Amino acid sequence: MDLLLNEQQRMLQSTIQDLLRRDFSKEMLVAIDAGTVDVAQGWPALASTGLLGSLVPEEHGGVGGSFSDAGVLFEELGRGPVPGAHFSSGVFAALVLQECGSADQQSAHLPAIASGDAVFAVAVTEPEYGWERGDVQATAERTPDGYTLSGVKLHVPDALEATHFLVAARTGGESVGLFIVPSDAPGVACRTLPGLSTGLGEVLLDGVAIGEDALLGGASDGWDAFERAMLRATAVLSAYQVGGLESVFQMCLEYSRTRRQFQQPIGRFQRVQDHIIDIVNHLDAARWTTYEALWKLDTGRPAESGVHMAAALASEGYYLACNAAHDVHAGVGIVREYGLTLHTRMSRTLYHHLGSPRYHRRRLAGALGLQPGLS
Amino acid sequence: MDFELEWTPEQEAFRAEARAWIEANVPSIPDHPDPANLTREEYELQREFGRRLGAKGWLYPTMPAEYGGGGLSMELAMALEEELDRYNMPLPPYYDTGGKLGGIAILVWGTEEQKAHFLPMILRGEIRTWQLLTEPESGSDLASVRTTAIRDGDEYVVNGTKIFVGSSHGAEYSWMIVVTDPDAPRHENLGWLMMPMDLPGITVEQMDLLFVGGERGAASGIKNTVYFDNVRVPAFNLVGGEGNGWKVAGTHLEIEHGLLRSAVRDDPLTERVFDYARNAKRGGRPLLEDQDVRDRLVDFYIDAEVTRLLHFRNYAWRGQGKQLTYEGAQAYLYQKRGQLSKARAVLDVMGPQALVEAPDEWAVADGHVEVHQRGAIVDQHPGGTAEIQRVIIARRLGIGRDVREEPGRLR
Ligand SMILES: Cc1cc2nc3c(=O)[nH]c(=O)nc-3n(C[C@H](O)[C@H](O)[C@H](O)COP(=O)(O)OP(=O)(O)OC[C@H]3O[C@@H](n4cnc5c(N)ncnc54)[C@H](O)[C@@H]3O)c2cc1C
Ligand SMILES: Cc1cc2nc3c(=O)[nH]c(=O)nc-3n(C[C@H](O)[C@H](O)[C@H](O)COP(=O)(O)OP(=O)(O)OC[C@H]3O[C@@H](n4cnc5c(N)ncnc54)[C@H](O)[C@@H]3O)c2cc1C
Numbered sequence: 001m002d003l004l005l006n007e008q009q010r011m012l013q014s015t016i017q018d019l020l021r022r023d024f025s026k027e028m029l030v031a032i033d034a035g036t037v038d039v040a041q042g043w044p045a046l047a048s049t050g051l052l053g054s055l056v057p058e059e060h061g062g063v064g065g066s067f068s069d070a071g072v073l074f075e076e077l078g079r080g081p082v083p084g085a086h087f088s089s090g091v092f093a094a095l096v097l098q099e100c101g102s103a104d105q106q107s108a109h110l111p112a113i114a115s116g117d118a119v120f121a122v123a124v125t126e127p128e129y130g131w132e133r134g135d136v137q138a139t140a141e142r143t144p145d146g147y148t149l150s151g152v153k154l155h156v157p158d159a160l161e162a163t164h165f166l167v168a169a170r171t172g173g174e175s176v177g178l179f180i181v182p183s184d185a186p187g188v189a190c191r192t193l194p195g196l197s198t199g200l201g202e203v204l205l206d207g208v209a210i211g212e213d214a215l216l217g218g219a220s221d222g223w224d225a226f227e228r229a230m231l232r233a234t235a236v237l238s239a240y241q242v243g244g245l246e247s248v249f250q251m252c253l254e255y256s257r258t259r260r261q262f263q264q265p266i267g268r269f270q271r272v273q274d275h276i277i278d279i280v281n282h283l284d285a286a287r288w289t290t291y292e293a294l295w296k297l298d299t300g301r302p303a304e305s306g307v308h309m310a311a312a313l314a315s316e317g318y319y320l321a322c323n324a325a326h327d328v329h330a331g332v333g334i335v336r337e338y339g340l341t342l343h344t345r346m347s348r349t350l351y352h353h354l355g356s357p358r359y360h361r362r363r364l365a366g367a368l369g370l371q372p373g374l375s
Numbered sequence: 376m377d378f379e380l381e382w383t384p385e386q387e388a389f390r391a392e393a394r395a396w397i398e399a400n401v402p403s404i405p406d407h408p409d410p411a412n413l414t415r416e417e418y419e420l421q422r423e424f425g426r427r428l429g430a431k432g433w434l435y436p437t438m439p440a441e442y443g444g445g446g447l448s449m450e451l452a453m454a455l456e457e458e459l460d461r462y463n464m465p466l467p468p469y470y471d472t473g474g475k476l477g478g479i480a481i482l483v484w485g486t487e488e489q490k491a492h493f494l495p496m497i498l499r500g501e502i503r504t505w506q507l508l509t510e511p512e513s514g515s516d517l518a519s520v521r522t523t524a525i526r527d528g529d530e531y532v533v534n535g536t537k538i539f540v541g542s543s544h545g546a547e548y549s550w551m552i553v554v555t556d557p558d559a560p561r562h563e564n565l566g567w568l569m570m571p572m573d574l575p576g577i578t579v580e581q582m583d584l585l586f587v588g589g590e591r592g593a594a595s596g597i598k599n600t601v602y603f604d605n606v607r608v609p610a611f612n613l614v615g616g617e618g619n620g621w622k623v624a625g626t627h628l629e630i631e632h633g634l635l636r637s638a639v640r641d642d643p644l645t646e647r648v649f650d651y652a653r654n655a656k657r658g659g660r661p662l663l664e665d666q667d668v669r670d671r672l673v674d675f676y677i678d679a680e681v682t683r684l685l686h687f688r689n690y691a692w693r694g695q696g697k698q699l700t701y702e703g704a705q706a707y708l709y710q711k712r713g714q715l716s717k718a719r720a721v722l723d724v725m726g727p728q729a730l731v732e733a734p735d736e737w738a739v740a741d742g743h744v745e746v747h748q749r750g751a752i753v754d755q756h757p758g759g760t761a762e763i764q765r766v767i768i769a770r771r772l773g774i775g776r777d778v779r780e781e782p783g784r785l786r
Binding site: 127197348 | 513585727766
């Protein structure tokens with residue numbers, strides 16, 4: 001038993017902390033949030049740390065690190081929160097390619113993902129939003145030399161930054177295949193959605209013609225494999241949310257000491273204390289379930305229930321902690337340059353990503369054998 | 376007890392008159408889910424309509440007729456508001472803290488000359504006013520404000536900074552809490568000033584905020600920092616006398632804490648959310664087949680209904696002259712917390728589409744839903760935070776103390 005980071009993980013942690021100090025200061029994050037700096041501008045700095053290859057095997061130019069290592073990296077990124085396609089490309093797409101792609105497809109794309117030369121975004125969800133097989137309605141029509149893709153992909157993270165999409169589409173009946181689609185293919189149109197979310201986009205697929213080799217693993221139904229990859233990616237996403245929670249907690253703690261009203265620090269008021277205690281409880285619940293889930297993935301233990309539990313707690317916890325942090329800060333918390341609203345937006349944006357808290361609770365019930373008809 | 380008003384023939388006649396007049400006079404202004412998008416021209420149309428209402432005493436219908444109000448009963452005011460509501464037009468038809476807050480403080484604490492000078496221009500819609508209380512170092516602890524107004528002959532010289540105040544498109548006047556005697560003890564050092572906003576030395580700077588909530592339709596859209604640099608204002612404009620500012624403030628704070636809602640209407644967001652749910656599909660199936668979704672919609676509905684009823688109770692009791700104590704802060708707290716839980720229910724039901732801002736083809740209910748997602752967060756703070764509402768409720772109930780705190784004077 002050892003619940004501390006190892007030497008190598010402490011080094012990873014300080015690498016990302018340096019990156020945040022140097023390239024993603026609060027001023028920079030606020031400028032990206034305001035749209036005065038393009039999020040893509042941070043990409044070379046992110047790529048230079050090697051974190052995009054954290055979960056890519058060494059043979060494909062990655063680090064071949066553990067899930068716990070990736071958790072350390074993404075927790076630090078979540079503190080910013082650093083926006084961008086690091087998770088979409090370096091974790092989610094990299095895992096889907098490994099789980100669903102053929103050997104050729106892996107060697108064609110994983111090295112570019114690890115180096116940051118290619119940016120992959122995963123385009124699964126649609127206007128009838130959801131992360132179940134039945135939620136995919138985009139279609140892939142067989143043609144003599146490949147497929148034609150049609151449909152609308154909505155709330156796709158990092159769509160505008162992507163050089164490639166991994167698109168889920170129906171190949172016939174209930175079967176769902178996954179396709180590699182270059183973002184500049186004729187018939188593909190992307191834009192970012194305006195509003196409280198951050199970095200979510202619309203991807204229109206208007207009769208996009210792609211070759212046979214675009215189908216991942218050559219499998220007309222790749223959904224089960226996709227779900228296996230998604231489960232692992234989810235644990236790393238939870239780590240990112242834990243980082244966000246940690247940051248929100250620290251902001252509140254600091255403010256409770258420095259802000260004075262009625263001739264005393266506001267942290268002396270029990271109503272303020274209660275909010276911060278709620279936040280630290282959300283943080284630790286999400287943190288320790290996430291750490292254990294990552295460990296289960298690394299050690300080959302059954303991880304399904306652990307990942308779903310951590311995901312539900314991290315998504316809800318991040319959301320609720322931001323609400324509580326707004327209570328603690330009152331007026332100044334809604335001033336954009338103060339930085340709390342970066343987390344508010346991110347917590348809302350990630351609330352449904354890779355499955356809503358409700359989705360994860362249902363899956364957890366299933367993993368626990370709590371389904372009618374099973375004994 | 377009767378939860379519905381019985382309208383007399385005379386009241387029905389008034390309603391018919393109001394309906395005809397409104398139809399002939401109401402301007403057509405596009406619906407802006409985010410009030411920050413209200414253009415200058417549209418604002419001017421709202422003001423012009425306000426002046427026409429004001430000329431009839433209908434801008435602030437229950438205020439005394441001798442000062443430019445309508446002198447109308449609560450019932451007639453309700454009828455008027457219901458008729459305006461048919462055009463999605465609130466009363467007043469623009470952001471103004473004059474007739475319902477500052478004006479009442481003047482009515483209670485002003486001299487006869489001050490009432491005769493300030494009230495008619497407020498109640499007739501000739502000026503609109505901003506409320507300038509909050510400062511960088513003084514939010515909940517309002518009595519600790521630092522902006523000074525030091526007497527110099529027939530004038531006060533004002534220096535300081537107010538934040539989170541006002542709206543878009545300026546104001547002719549503001550009313551503010553200032554320190555008139557820096558050496559006096561807490562609560563006895565303050566004054567309450569009517570400030571013409573065109574005086575030299577006043578600078579208004581727009582803040583960059585997540586969102587600015589506010590009264591439906593008459594929301595302010597924007598909040599500002601206002602700097603006062605040696606602004607000289609006539610001593611006549613100090614209402615309630617030197618050292619009495621905290622008592623004057625007690626009047627409008629009492630109203631702001633949950634007594635500001637006028638004739639109480641259903642929250643239009645409820646129908647918008649239900650509409651979405653009735654039409655939406657998931658995986659090709661109706662969204663409403665999902666029992667979890669129905670549960671969340673019912674949670675939403677209950678929050679909306681309790682908020683409506685608590686405000687309705689307060690409105691009715693206030694109209695009947697019953698002394699309210701904790702009830703205003705209670706309704707306000709329920710409203711604030713209800714907004715937050717409603718926002719989460721909506722996000723649960725709709726998914727990320729709830730976060731899409733208008734104009735966009737994916738924005739739900741022309742963007743009203745996304746605006747609510749932001750507004751629910753921001754609505755926790757104006758008029759005293761949720762925690763401060765709890766402080767007030769506790770004092771008024773006498774929790775842990777034998778003597779209950781007295782409410783601020785309303786007349
Ligand atoms: C959208 C918006 C519109 C606004 N409009 C106006 C306006 O028109 N005019 C105006 O003057 N102001 C306005 N305000 C300012 C508003 O009144 C203040 O933000 C609010 O009173 C809180 O003050 P603060 O932000 O300084 O927070 P603080 O007072 O610093 O509060 C920080 C935290 O301490 C808590 N706290 C403080 N004292 C106590 C206590 N005694 N017991 C328990 N907890 C306590 C608070 O609840 C909060 O959690 C507006 C604010 C917003 C967000
Ligand atoms: C937007 C906004 C609205 C607010 N509305 C109200 C409100 O309606 N009522 C209210 O009391 N506070 C109001 N406050 C201030 C806030 O509620 C304070 O937390 C609370 O009132 C305690 O303030 P205090 O200055 O009395 O401080 P405390 O340190 O708690 O009290 C100091 C002393 O002053 C006495 N005192 C308290 N109230 C008064 C009074 N009205 N006149 C004279 N002496 C008094 C107390 O008994 C005590 O002896 C508001 C603040 C904001 C930002």
